[in-house]
Amino acid sequence: MEAINASIAFDRRLAHQDIEASRAHAAMLAACGIINSTDGTAIREGLLTVLSEIEAGTFPFSAALEDVHMNVETRLSDIIGEAAGRLHTARSRNDQVATDFRMWTRERIDELSDGLRQLIVAFLDQAEAGSGWIMPGFTHLQAAQPVTWGHHMMAYVEMFARDRSRALDARRRMNECPLGAAALAGTSFPIDREMTAETLGFDRPSANSLDAVSDRDFALDFLSFAAITAMHLSRLAEEVVVWASPGFRFITLSDRFSTGSSIMPQKRNPDAAELIRAKTGRINGSLMGLLTVMKGLPLAYSKDMQEDKELLFDAADSLALAIAAMTGMVADMTADPVRMRTLAADGFPTATDLADWLVRERGMAFRDAHHATGRLVRLAESRGCELADIPLEDMQDICGMPIGDSVRSVLTVEASVSSRTSYGGTAPETVRNQIAQWRQCLQAEMSGGTAP
Numbered sequence: 001m002e003a004i005n006a007s008i009a010f011d012r013r014l015a016h017q018d019i020e021a022s023r024a025h026a027a028m029l030a031a032c033g034i035i036n037s038t039d040g041t042a043i044r045e046g047l048l049t050v051l052s053e054i055e056a057g058t059f060p061f062s063a064a065l066e067d068v069h070m071n072v073e074t075r076l077s078d079i080i081g082e083a084a085g086r087l088h089t090a091r092s093r094n095d096q097v098a099t100d101f102r103m104w105t106r107e108r109i110d111e112l113s114d115g116l117r118q119l120i121v122a123f124l125d126q127a128e129a130g131s132g133w134i135m136p137g138f139t140h141l142q143a144a145q146p147v148t149w150g151h152h153m154m155a156y157v158e159m160f161a162r163d164r165s166r167a168l169d170a171r172r173r174m175n176e177c178p179l180g181a182a183a184l185a186g187t188s189f190p191i192d193r194e195m196t197a198e199t200l201g202f203d204r205p206s207a208n209s210l211d212a213v214s215d216r217d218f219a220l221d222f223l224s225f226a227a228i229t230a231m232h233l234s235r236l237a238e239e240v241v242v243w244a245s246p247g248f249r250f251i252t253l254s255d256r257f258s259t260g261s262s263i264m265p266q267k268r269n270p271d272a273a274e275l276i277r278a279k280t281g282r283i284n285g286s287l288m289g290l291l292t293v294m295k296g297l298p299l300a301y302s303k304d305m306q307e308d309k310e311l312l313f314d315a316a317d318s319l320a321l322a323i324a325a326m327t328g329m330v331a332d333m334t335a336d337p338v339r340m341r342t343l344a345a346d347g348f349p350t351a352t353d354l355a356d357w358l359v360r361e362r363g364m365a366f367r368d369a370h371h372a373t374g375r376l377v378r379l380a381e382s383r384g385c386e387l388a389d390i391p392l393e394d395m396q397d398i399c400g401m402p403i404g405d406s407v408r409s410v411l412t413v414e415a416s417v418s419s420r421t422s423y424g425g426t427a428p429e430t431v432r433n434q435i436a437q438w439r440q441c442l443q444a445e446m447s448g449g450t451a452p
């Protein structure tokens with residue numbers, strides 16, 4: 001029974017939150033005259049002693065005492081004696097664990113959101129350094145149109161900023177205090193739930209005691225945020241692996257963020273990227289795991305819910321590590337603008353620019369222009385030359401209209417990216433505007449505004 005029932009092996013990670021919540025509860029009980037102030041003070045101080053034992057690593061955790069709540073309370077009673085027995089007035093382990101776990105999750109959100117901010121800054125730095133570097137843009141992983149390195153970096157800024165905002169949404173929603181819901185029905189003691197909620201940094205007490213003890217949406221919100229973020233990280237990790245591969249050579253990873261092979265001395269393996277890509281598996285697993293634990297549970301508390309913790313712990317640890325490793329890797333990687341420019345010019349990436357030119361300068365319908373350009377690409381392919389090298393007579397023949405030398409000016413990859421100044425487009429100046437805007441947002445946030 002103990003082996004299946006005890007959670008202390010893992011829920012000891014909630015000890016800090018448990019003690020903080022208990023101290024707030026004791027202060028409220030004393031303020032409301034439910035316990036006397038001498039007992040209130042003894043409990044609050046005794047809990048600080050327990051905390052210092054936990055921090056010093058001398059706390060005697062015991063599986064026989066089942067979980068962190070019973071461990072802390074029992075130790076408190078060893079230290080202060082009989083008064084400890086009054087702490088559990090007007091509460092239950094059900095509202096206690098719901099409160100502790102929310103506080104723990106809230107802290108992880110704050111840390112992860114900070115980690116994501118640092119990752120975003122690493123991308124802004126990369127984008128700024130190479131706002132005008134030209135690289136192939138892909139669809140289907142086939143070269144499509146040239147884009148700028150800065151633009152590609154900024155795409156990840158948008159993604160990770162959305163993840164941050166998802167985390168902060170979840171935080172806002174979870175910030176209601178279950179403490180005082182007691183076992184499930186509330187309590188007959190004249191408690192002040194506003195007081196404990198405020199002391200513990202919650203926006204308000206949760207409104208329904210049954211919901212308060214049986215709700216794990218906050219954990220699922222967290223895991224949803226974590227799973228989506230991990231999915232983004234895995235896409236980026238995949239690009240890092242591809243970009244660092246010999247066929248691409250767009251980037252070189254730093255020594256700090258690559259590993260050698262035990263047998264092939266020339267290897268520089270992107271292990272960190274691969275592991276980040278793989279962490280997605282266990283984070284998704286945690287989300288599926290908890291969704292499945294919660295599915296079909298009747299109101300209110302059931303012991304099934306004890307299975308929530310390890311899933312969240314593992315997902316939060318994995319995500320924090322993945323973000324930190326990715327931030328280091330992005331900050332340290334060196335892009336090769338010459339190599340990227342070379343590949344960007346490969347495979348007729350300015351064919352669309354030529355079609356657009358025929359539409360704009362010669363009034364052709366886009367469909368016809370698309371068709372004519374397709375024929376020109378095939379011609380260039382068969383001759384093994386670039387679009388710009390096709391003699392004007394051949395162009396005029398295929399397009400059926402006079403074409404002058406000015407067409408060549410749209411056929412370079414430089415002209416192609418510079419022309420894409422539409423909002424959100426890849427032109428270097430557009431990208432630099434975006435970088436400046438994001439920097440401003442982050443600056444404003446640091447000086448007290450809200451996160452973008």
Ligand code: ARG
Binds near residue numbers: 011068097301305306
């Ligand atoms: N260790 C338990 C958990 O994590 C605490 C709540 C226990 N409540 C109960 N009624 N047995 O869920």
